[in-house]
Amino acid sequence: VTTFIQLVFSGLALGSVYTMVALGFVLIYKATEILNFAQGNLMLMGAYLALTILTQFHVPLVVGLGLAVFVAAVIGSAVHFVVMRPMLGKPLFSVVMVTLGLSILIQAIVQLLYGSVDRVYPVQVPNRILTIAGARFSQLELTIIITVAVLVVLFALFFRYSKLGLLMRATAEDQEVAVMMGVSADMIFSVSWAIAAGMATVAGVFMANLSQVNLGIGDIGLRAFPAVVVGGLESIPGALIGGVIIGVAESLGAGYINGSARDVIAFTILLIILMIRPFGLLGQRTIIRV
Amino acid sequence: MIRALAYQTSYRGDMRLVKTWVMRVWLFVIFAFALVFPISLNDGETQLADGFQVYLACTALVAITGAVALNLLTGYTGQISLGNAAFLAIGALAAHVFGIRFHLPFVVVVPLAMVTGLVVGAVVGLPSLRVRGLYLLLATMALHFIVNYVFLQYQLAAAGVSGLQFPHPNIAGFVLKADRQWYYLFLAAAVGTCLFVKNLTRHAEGRALVAVRDQDVAAMILGVNVARSKVVAFAVSSGIICALGALLAYWQGNVTNENFPLSLAIDYTVMIIIGGLGSVTGAILGALFVTLLPTVIQQFVQGAANTLPALSAFTGAKGAIFNTIVYGLLIILFLILKPAGLAGIWADIKRFFTRWPYSY
Numbered sequence A: 001v002t003t004f005i006q007l008v009f010s011g012l013a014l015g016s017v018y019t020m021v022a023l024g025f026v027l028i029y030k031a032t033e034i035l036n037f038a039q040g041n042l043m044l045m046g047a048y049l050a051l052t053i054l055t056q057f058h059v060p061l062v063v064g065l066g067l068a069v070f071v072a073a074v075i076g077s078a079v080h081f082v083v084m085r086p087m088l089g090k091p092l093f094s095v096v097m098v099t100l101g102l103s104i105l106i107q108a109i110v111q112l113l114y115g116s117v118d119r120v121y122p123v124q125v126p127n128r129i130l131t132i133a134g135a136r137f138s139q140l141e142l143t144i145i146i147t148v149a150v151l152v153v154l155f156a157l158f159f160r161y162s163k164l165g166l167l168m169r170a171t172a173e174d175q176e177v178a179v180m181m182g183v184s185a186d187m188i189f190s191v192s193w194a195i196a197a198g199m200a201t202v203a204g205v206f207m208a209n210l211s212q213v214n215l216g217i218g219d220i221g222l223r224a225f226p227a228v229v230v231g232g233l234e235s236i237p238g239a240l241i242g243g244v245i246i247g248v249a250e251s252l253g254a255g256y257i258n259g260s261a262r263d264v265i266a267f268t269i270l271l272i273i274l275m276i277r278p279f280g281l282l283g284q285r286t287i288i289r290v
Numbered sequence B: 001m002i003r004a005l006a007y008q009t010s011y012r013g014d015m016r017l018v019k020t021w022v023m024r025v026w027l028f029v030i031f032a033f034a035l036v037f038p039i040s041l042n043d044g045e046t047q048l049a050d051g052f053q054v055y056l057a058c059t060a061l062v063a064i065t066g067a068v069a070l071n072l073l074t075g076y077t078g079q080i081s082l083g084n085a086a087f088l089a090i091g092a093l094a095a096h097v098f099g100i101r102f103h104l105p106f107v108v109v110v111p112l113a114m115v116t117g118l119v120v121g122a123v124v125g126l127p128s129l130r131v132r133g134l135y136l137l138l139a140t141m142a143l144h145f146i147v148n149y150v151f152l153q154y155q156l157a158a159a160g161v162s163g164l165q166f167p168h169p170n171i172a173g174f175v176l177k178a179d180r181q182w183y184y185l186f187l188a189a190a191v192g193t194c195l196f197v198k199n200l201t202r203h204a205e206g207r208a209l210v211a212v213r214d215q216d217v218a219a220m221i222l223g224v225n226v227a228r229s230k231v232v233a234f235a236v237s238s239g240i241i242c243a244l245g246a247l248l249a250y251w252q253g254n255v256t257n258e259n260f261p262l263s264l265a266i267d268y269t270v271m272i273i274i275g276g277l278g279s280v281t282g283a284i285l286g287a288l289f290v291t292l293l294p295t296v297i298q299q300f301v302q303g304a305a306n307t308l309p310a311l312s313a314f315t316g317a318k319g320a321i322f323n324t325i326v327y328g329l330l331i332i333l334f335l336i337l338k339p340a341g342l343a344g345i346w347a348d349i350k351r352f353f354t355r356w357p358y359s360y
Helices: A002-032 A039-057 A061-087 A092-114 A139-161 A163-173 A175-180 A185-210 A217-222 A224-231 A236-256 A261-276 B011-015 B021-040 B047-076 B084-101 B106-129 B134-158 B179-200 B204-214 B216-221 B226-252 B262-275 B280-307 B309-314 B317-337 B341-355
Strands: A129-132 A135-138
Touching: A002 A039, A002 A135, A002 A139, A002 A163, A002 A185, A002 A224, A002 A236, A039 A061, A039 A092, A039 A185, A039 A217, A061 A092, A061 A185, A061 B317, A092 A217, A092 B134, A092 B262, A092 B317, A135 A139, A139 A163, A139 A185, A139 A236, A163 A175, A163 A185, A175 A185, A185 A217, A217 A224, A224 A236, A224 A261, A224 B134, A236 A261, A261 B106, A261 B134, B021 B047, B021 B179, B047 B084, B047 B179, B047 B204, B047 B226, B047 B262, B047 B280, B084 B106, B084 B134, B084 B226, B084 B262, B106 B134, B106 B226, B134 B262, B179 B204, B179 B226, B179 B280, B204 B216, B204 B226, B216 B226, B262 B280, B262 B317, B262 B341, B280 B317, B280 B341
Parallel strands: none
Antiparallel strands: A129 A135
16 A cells, blocks of 8 residues: 555655646647647756856756746747747647657757766756655655645646636637637737747756656657547646656556556557547537538 | 649549559659669678668668558548557567467468457447547547557567567568568558559549538538548558568567657657648658658758857767757647658749749
């Protein structure tokens, strides 16, 4: 039983990271109906941004993280204006391919700048092993879970009560009407990209602390896809639930079957969900029959 | 009479495979060149470089076959798929099961791999009746990871980390060994696939696929069995790709699951996007473009580095990364600026000359 609890716990930590990435996916999808394949490598970019800021300026972890999030947000909104804006109204496939191209580009640039060597964060998040009732928990994982929980609540409040959040919801609900009411769709899109990039950065830093800073982080971002689909592509609470489900399932699978079963478990769940409920657990049902 | 464009005056003419005599001549020249290409390279002191050229030509032909087959699914039928690497892996897997485990000869193994592909493709195509667009993309991506896992487990059970081993295939006493010999097999595969797809699109079956892509509801009303068309497209496309996977496995001689990464599937999709969706010519051009691009960029950078030493930083190990950056940029630029791809550019050039000087 203690093994089970420990595995669930690290699954929750992993799931928290997936949730952050999935929230970014959902946000961009809600606003622009684009499935952003570059999210994983935005995460990679964020991790290295934070690494650079922390090693170059020797600032406290929180300040460095904040700076990295800010820079990533600026890059994210730049991506919208430079790359995604010309693609408005183009076929779905082309838009997806552009984000794939972007993903390849980001990864290659990071590789060019930093090389393919593993790196470790200079400022470690405190990571001791806590023992509660015989089960051992890592403090780092606890920190991640709590931080993500706080961030998700903050984001939910922002989305629910702030003016910008209202505008974003309006645009997601009905873009044409929102634009007619004077909302700048362009602004909303770029803000969505900025927030998504910021979230990816937070996720990237956590992921980097869970393992190491290397180019593999971008591929982990791909594993957030099952999380998004399980929750429903346009559902924000769905991202949370999906992230947790996938994280825990992967952790249990890795613990009880074997390490390489990780990817398969997430993607098998994805496939099953697509067969039974293609719109996800909390997504909107759209009926198309041919 | 001045020929304005290659307009056809009869149905027969419009249905012909090669519509004008100019095209016929060009095709003949290209085909003749493709036939003598490996022979034309001399075996002199530059053996290594020649070997690389033939190797590159083989890769390009493999890419052409795969891209044309994928184009049948994505370009003609409009079913987005990231499953190409998975189907290549299934082909290699089938080749190992039939060829090594059951000791069947090479000439039997490849058709069997194709049949495996047909069956698996039809099964995988079934979800396409239920999910579409982005969801189908995600489903094929899921397939990719699942196949990769299955492949790894089989590989570990059958051969260990070193990978699946394949002998040089023996076709009726003739052993395929050198790249030059493989080249002709791949050439046949590529030409055969192109002809097959081109002919299919002239056939009722193929036109049904295009109708499903453009307007599935309208296609259904016109009597096209949409479900059947989608499954057929999946089955045929993956059948070809699996057979290609089997050939690839024998050619490389040693195959691991890392030979079929997700980036390979992305590469194939990029080929048909850059080339131009829904066109055999486009898929060929795209495949050539993507496979030859790294070499061309490196040649270019090497040349430029001789005059501008600062550029030499982008050769060697950094060169590969530099290639990737150019590759990513090209994908983005093509999609933003030239969505019709290389086939579109080619059509523009032709239009410019046929209509010159009255280009409007």
